[in-house]
Amino acid sequence: MSWVGKPLERIEDETLLRGRGRFIDDLNPVPGAYHAAVVRSPYAAAHLTSIDASAALASPGVLAVVTGQQVAELTKPFHAVIDTPVAFRAAAVEEVRYAGEPVAVVVARDRYLAEDAAEMVAVEYEPAAPVLTPLDAVAAGAIVSDRSFVYGDPLGKLEEADLVVTESFTFPRWTGTPVEGFGVIADWSAADDALTVWTNFQGPFTLYMAAAAALGLPRSKLRLITPPDSGGSFGIKAAVYTYVVLMGAVSRHLGVPVRWIEDRLEHLAASAASTERVTEVTAGFTNDGKLISLGYDVVEDVGAYLRAPEPATLYRMHGSLSGAYTVQDVSARNRVVLTNRCPTGLNRGFGGPQLYFALEGTMAIAAARLGIDPVDLAHRNLVAAGEFPYTTPTGAIYDSGDYAVCLDDALATVGYAEHRRRQAAARADGRLVGIGIACVVEPSVSNMGYISLAETAQERSGGLPKSGNTEGATISMSPGGGVVVQISTTPQGQGHRTVVSQVVADQLGLEPGDIEVVSVLDTHVNAWSIASGNYSSRFSAMGVAAVQQAAEELTAAIKQIAAHELECAVLDVELRDGKAAVVGQQDAAVSLRRIAGKAHWNPEALPDGVAPGLRFTSFVSAPGLEPAASDDTIASSAVHGFVADVAVVEVDRETGAVTVLDYATTHDAGTLLNPRLVEGQVRGGFAHGAGVALMERLAYDEDGNLITASFMDYLCMTASEVPPLRSSHIETPSPFTALGAKGLGEGNTMSAPVTIANAVRDALGIERLELPLTPSRVWELIEPLS
Amino acid sequence: MIEVSVTVNGRAYEEAVAPRLLLSDFLRHTLGLTGTHVGCEHGVCGSCTVIVDDRSVRSCLMLAAQVDGAEVRTVEGLADGDELHPLQAAFRRNHALQCGFCTPGILMASVDFLERSDSPGRRQIAEMLSGHLCRCTGYEPIVESIHAVALQEGQSP
Amino acid sequence: MKPPVVDYLCPETVAEAVDLLGEHADGAKVLAGGQSLMPLLNMRFAYPTVLIDINRLEETAAIEPGDEVVVIGATVRQGDADQSRTVHAMVPLLAQALPHIGHFVTRNRGTIGGSVVHADPRGEVPLVMVTLGGRATVVSTSGTRTIEADDLFLSHYTTSIADDELLLDTIWPAPGGLWGYAFREFSQRHGDYALGMVACALRREDGVAKQATVAVGAVAGHPVVLDEVGAALVGEPIDERAAAEAGRLAAAAVDPSSDLHASARYRRHLVGLLTESALLAAWADTEREEA
């Protein structure tokens, strides 16, 4: 092992820095593709009475206008995890349920002409009253799932509690909104009844299956190819699959290739968002600060349709409802509601920001009420180092960690005691300084079966049980000795190719620069499975494990050929410096190139048991991810990292502006494969979390129109606003993964919103806060106090 | 159609363009210089930034017709053959890019910024960068990279 | 997000531009820096039939110091004005405001004239212009006229410049005497449109304010000079008490509305806060002048 663990520079960068990246809109994979523009509903709720495309059809350069009705004739409604009363289709037919919903597609020679014509499509609507908030949806009866879970005896324990905290927490809608939006190039071939699609999809490939089913092409007739580069995703680009169906149907209907590149207004209004979640927490504590009972009553707004994989946001964290704490008695009531807003989906943190905003907010409130320092309160409840692997009451298996050490490390990094002293001095001067902490268990590698918790055990028993998390990879050695690795983790900027080159270089005794890593995923070429893709921070565990296993198989074959050639035992062969050599002997070696040549040019000379060709594909599945049990426990994720954060903030009494003075985060993500990339993930995840804490949200007017509709009003953090961050790491390797690594790209997105909120709570002495903490909102809170 | 003759990265082009064609689309789709990216088309994200006659500008807020007679520099022209521009090298060293989508625009703005400012500090660099959205990096490594190059330039005679 | 069909004309001289404007007055839009107009086109919020690009006009590209005035050509870039010694020395209030407009790259292209004509109620340039009592020179085929800043900004995105008129330049008073200036704005992100903005100009004589102008932006359809606030300051030294009182008056004088980013109450509060801070800074600025 020499390359793994090093902070290597990335093999991706030279291309990108030279402007030679190949993103979806840079590709022209088929000649003569037409350009699409989508006609979208201006109403959040309406009956669609007619579409008149005649003017649009007469507009220059227009090939066709394809209506939702025509799309419906070629597609099926999307399958949902739970049956809902509203069918979800790639384009609306009679009813529109959110502003921005596709109702027709204009296809023209270029995007300019397509947009001209899109404006001329005359659609008549009968508007209806929209339902726009989670609680209004409950009142309107728009509940599509209502499940209750009880683990232990939370009600009984509540009676033993000295302090009961009941508080409501609302986590707003927001989005990771990558700088590159969606793109789809669809090419229907009537000759073989098959569709080829290029798209910057990020997985999970469950959604590829959903797209194939909606297109009526379940069996290998949908070929999906990702571009070499993708401009960020943060979960959002999972949702492009509905546009794969829409553009696929349009291409099929017209018999021409169709290209659609989403613009920013479309993206913000109609791509995806995180769920808005209202959580009522009932938590029981003893006087000495032990959390003994924890109950959640959750209303989750998934938007206009229950779009797969929803309601996954709600269940992704199910194994971790007790967070980092030892509380055994836990309950949850989960209601999923529909509103007339854009459907929700994956977004960095995926359920974690919502859960921890409630749980860690409750801890901060309890600490204040009990008069216990929040750090002490955490320490009294954290799962202890000796308890791993630790099974949570809801069924997760926390693989490894030392939470207390991690928390103390964050406190030491930030200088907690010193900050508390300074806070006291600042308060004496009338300044509003606060300190907040959060302890967050960060799950990675999702169990493909967790979503089935949305159904009862009885309902589940009828279907095919789902479990595990599978990934594949292929490695090959060319006749010239070149090594090519193909991965199926659809990176969107995380540097997967670099890490894979490190892992494989170690295996084969080469340098990372010798390894070609191809991240393009072609469903008809790559080794992929249903769980493939780039989500739930699964790469460093699963992507790497698949590569590692494939590389081991290649290594074994090379060693066999070398042993044959060197006339020694296979066990005596080691791979170093581009050679297969006999251990301990300087001169007895054969180059990998020679071995490769033999495998390809002279298969007759291969030893028994070695197949010619040197190409190996491996699949791995994460251990311990059983289907949901009949008692509704679930190991919802395979591995669990830990993040402890401390924020120090000052609130400007006059302007209400929240300034983060200091912020420290300590991660335990097991073995770090490339510390440079790790740092990048930490900073990126933190910027997203701090963004929703301070300024980012998707806001709608009373008619259901998005008012944060452009980058002028949807406020992404810039370099001038991102708070300073100090990060450090401890490493307790996971016993469950190939190299001991865990995911870590989402932890700070889960932790930062509540950490900053807790610091503001501390500064103001106020319990109920709403995110984002904009100056106006915060001033409205403090103004009555002064 | 409007005749446009323009020099891009030292190479002369003559093209007939529609009056409304955006400079960003002209560079990307007419000339095939897809290193210039488009992230918002309303002037906020900065990923389309290029240099026109020695000033960094949003190419999504200009028409191709407007660069008739101009010299345009894009990210493709930044490196000197095999050698990366110092900013490109610093970005790689500091892991200042992840997906790389925002990067070309930030590089071009920074080239212009450094050419016309006198040893800027981190705060000025962050202010300049506030015209650019990056959703991957959290910005700190970008600030660090530009600052490092500013310091290098400050030292060289 | 592509602009609608539009013609493009690129005159080389003001005379040519004015003729073209006369010809196409109805559907024409003048394209200067494009930092506001182009987003409107890309979002299809505006449908001009023809764009008259004035970026090649040489007559409108200069900053000229005059007798107690500075004349800034319509197509002078915000970034160039920001770098101009003349502007810094003679119109310091404008110099203070310029770095708040957008960002480095947008200021490279955006023009002073464009900011005036666009008349965004949250615009920095219009606010400074009404504070200083600037003027605009406009020209059409029927001649040239001057518009006082007070008469220029009518409401949201609307000026008194007629469709066939071209803004030639803006004229910025640079009076002698002991003047102090301050510009204050508060926004959520660097370079964003402000939630509140205040500009003030004070002339000091014998230790008291002899003239005082306080103007606010981002609270109404156009920038507003708060006459009663200015009047109350005249004859007083501007100390903390006077500034605080002026802040209260200013807050009471405005009637902002709530929106996505801030409540009306908050915006009103901000006006008071920024007025107070701006007045103290402007007063200190007069002292600096004196020294």
Ligand code: FES
């Ligand atoms: S694409 Fe031009 S600024 Fe975003």
Ligand code: FES
């Ligand atoms: S590197 Fe992805 S947006 Fe900046």
